[in-house]
Amino acid sequence: MATPSVLFVCVHNAGRSQMAAGFLAHLAGEAVEVRSAGSAPADQVNPAAVEAMAEVGIDISAQSPKILTPDAVESSTVVVTMGCGDACPVFPGVSYRDWALEDPAGRGVDAVRPIRDEIRARVQALIAELVPTTA
Template sequence: MTADPAKKPCVLFVCVHNAGRSQMAAGFLTSLSRGAIEVRSAGPQPSHEVSPSVVEAMADVGIDISREVPKELTTGAVRDADVVITMGCGDECPVFPGKRYEDWELADPAGKGIESVRPIRDEIRTRVEALVTELLPARHADAQ
């Protein structure tokens, strides 16, 4: 993944407003990687706050993202990431040669209640768990 095996991988999650999907993904990756992966999230049109139903859905599974603030996507953030995962931001994310990009097609939790957000949260968790297994295979093997 990275040229320097001692350097931890950096993952950037991007969704339009950085108030829902990318915040949940970052919360899961931060928790599940236990500091072994540098985690960032941002959006090309950041909202003024993380969606309250998203904060509540994550609290349901023991992850507190209540202090997170949506951040603006910068070219530097994309350049510094090893893996860039987009979630519905289309062409608004800059592309750099040699970067790994994935687009996760997920429903947008914006304006939805907690019951609608939970399935989105659970799908994100499944995808993040697979990402951790891929980026940290030794840790996964140790946990077996």
């Protein structure tokens, strides 16, 4: 079976999608290909998101926001959108999920922690769905 790939998309690719990609890469390892992008990428990853992830032992400080491309969407098994609205292209055969999450932009780490924890729970559920456990 081919390795599933997940693309996390939000507007700036600076907070929610970067945290989700960080959790998926950390928790699923090589079992899932991880990508993230934004419809209007920011200049840098949100420092509060970097700090919140560092608190749980995941370093996303080297990541940089990337522009969303139709190729990235079309080549993904699952596309998880987080408030990118109509900017996300839709292709047949791609599974879409929309995660309604607060935008951490411009907020301090105290406000980002609950968003981070919600993302972790959703990523864990996604892994359980995509990666069959072997007994």
